[in-house]
Every structure is written in C-alpha cells, then in structure tokens.
Amino acid sequence: MAPRKKLKGLVAATITPMTPDGKINLPVIHQYVDYLVNEQNVTNVFVNGTTGEGLSLSIQERKQLAEEWMCQGKDKLDHVIIHVGALNLPECQELARHAAAIGADGIAVIAPFFFKPTNKDELIAFLQKVASEAPEVPFYYYHIPPLTGVKIRVEELLDGIKAQIPTFQGVKFSDTDLLDLAQCIHKNETGEFEFLYGVDEQLLGALAVGANGAVGSTYNYLGRQTNLMLQAFAKPDFALAQQYQFLTGEFLNFVIKLGFGVAQTKAVMTAVSGIPMGPPRLPLVAASSEFIIKAKAKLDSIVWPNGD
Numbered sequence: 001m002a003p004r005k006k007l008k009g010l011v012a013a014t015i016t017p018m019t020p021d022g023k024i025n026l027p028v029i030h031q032y033v034d035y036l037v038n039e040q041n042v043t044n045v046f047v048n049g050t051t052g053e054g055l056s057l058s059i060q061e062r063k064q065l066a067e068e069w070m071c072q073g074k075d076k077l078d079h080v081i082i083h084v085g086a087l088n089l090p091e092c093q094e095l096a097r098h099a100a101a102i103g104a105d106g107i108a109v110i111a112p113f114f115f116k117p118t119n120k121d122e123l124i125a126f127l128q129k130v131a132s133e134a135p136e137v138p139f140y141y142y143h144i145p146p147l148t149g150v151k152i153r154v155e156e157l158l159d160g161i162k163a164q165i166p167t168f169q170g171v172k173f174s175d176t177d178l179l180d181l182a183q184c185i186h187k188n189e190t191g192e193f194e195f196l197y198g199v200d201e202q203l204l205g206a207l208a209v210g211a212n213g214a215v216g217s218t219y220n221y222l223g224r225q226t227n228l229m230l231q232a233f234a235k236p237d238f239a240l241a242q243q244y245q246f247l248t249g250e251f252l253n254f255v256i257k258l259g260f261g262v263a264q265t266k267a268v269m270t271a272v273s274g275i276p277m278g279p280p281r282l283p284l285v286a287a288s289s290e291f292i293i294k295a296k297a298k299l300d301s302i303v304w305p306n307g308d
Helices: 028-039 059-073 088-099 120-129 153-158 178-187 199-210 221-236 238-258 261-273 289-300
Strands: 009-013 044-047 081-085 104-108 139-143 170-173 194-197 213-216
Touching: 009 153, 009 221, 028 059, 028 194, 028 261, 044 059, 059 081, 059 088, 088 120, 104 120, 120 139, 120 153, 139 153, 153 178, 170 178, 178 194, 178 199, 194 199, 194 289, 199 213, 199 221, 199 238, 238 261, 261 289
Parallel strands: 009 044, 009 213, 044 081, 081 104, 104 139, 139 170, 170 194, 194 213
Antiparallel strands: none
C-alpha cells in the first residue's frame, strides 16, 4: 500500500439527504461538502454509516452516494471512508470492490447482526472476506455493540488481526466501554492502528485514554466547537476542553430526553446549516415540529467559550 496521511481529528458521520418523497438527494452533496469544510472545519467523512441510514438504502443508492462524496470531496476532503457493511457477505464484498474502484480512502464494516458471529474467529473470518476484496484500501472495523448486539471486545479482536487482514487500519469504536478502548490503545504501542471514538458526548474521556480522533453525527453541525475542544486538549488546557464537552453534553442530554435519533439529527442539521436533509426512510419517521423548535432553541441558547 502507498504511504497515506494518518486519519485523525474529527470525521463527520454523514447524513443522507433525501427529497420529500424519500429519494436520495444527490445534488445537495456539493453544498454539504462546502459547509463541512468552510463552516465546521471538518475535512473527513464517514459515508453510509448509521447516521447515513446506510442499512436502509439499496446497494445502488449506497454506490451513488459513495461516488458523489468522492466526486464532490475531491481536493476538498482529506479522507472519505465508505461503510460497506451489510447483513450478507456478497453485498459487503460488492460494496468493498466498488469503494476501491472509486478511490475511497478507507472502508469500514459493521458486524452482521441478524445471524451474529459469536466469537473473535467468526468475526475476523467475515471481516477478512470483505477486506480482501479491496486489497489496497485501509480497512476499519465498525464496532457498535449497542446496535449490533455483537459484544466481542475489540481488545480481543486485535490479537493477530494484522496477519489475517493486512489492510487493517483501525476501529470506529462506538461503545461506552472505555476500559476496552484503553486496553486497545495500550496494546497499540507502535501507533500502527487508529482508534476513532464514536460516542460524541464522551469524546473527552476517549481522548484522555489515547483515541486518535472521532467519528460522529454532531460534527456535522458542532464540528467547529469540537475542533476547539481538541485544540484545548492538545495544549493542554483541560479546563477549557471540559467546558466544550460539558456544553455538547448539555445539548445532547436535552435532546435525548425528547427522543433523539437519526431523524432528529437530520432535522437539527437542516435547522443549523440551512441545507435540506429531508425526512428519514421508514421505519424511521420525521422529527416533530415541536422537537425542532425546542432543539434549535436549546442550541441557540448555549454560549460557547469562543463567544458563539
């Protein structure tokens, strides 16, 4: 594999814009890329993941979205990571080949969650079959046990994984188990792997144990503030970093109590950015007007340390 720029910092888990009748809205991606780069200072994206409703899209739709992000992100984005996970191996492999063909900077795979792997060997066997279809593309395991129910610890998974998956580059770690994350980073003494944290409201804790960066939905509209938190942490100015994390948590705590998921994330992004993200795809239903009003008011009421 050719030398590559290390993936670190913030990665926006992209939303899939949809028209009112539920079709993917590809023309919006151009505006979306410019908004992330110019307004949020976010230059890495994770496409077709949970926030992007990837598993609710057809294979063709996922390919079209991947192609559009690659096209519009050319010379603007640093990394476009394509999630290629699905419930069956052939579709994962097809999506992996497609991502490689369009020049994706990485691919990621969620564990299959209907017929589940029950141990490390079963999971690695599945991941290897996908990764081998894109032999020049960095490979990330997307660990999200709250949704998959696959609770195989990543620390255990890492042992010997490079021998079986030579392109293995790291993990999108979307779990609250910071002990598991810390043990992974402790084992990663050479810094060979990247650990990108996926629980936005706990990012500061993950940084403290050595996470390289983060993949999350809030970085679509709070990327600028979260980048300032990363800068404060790096200084180090832990008190300032805490302020940013506490305020992000204040917002998320508020909206979680109202009911917060992908549909509500789309509504918040539309309200903040002005880019029409549209409705979610069934079985998800659109956020209520009451939610949108309350969430926007709460976000507007927050006074960030940088004066926003």
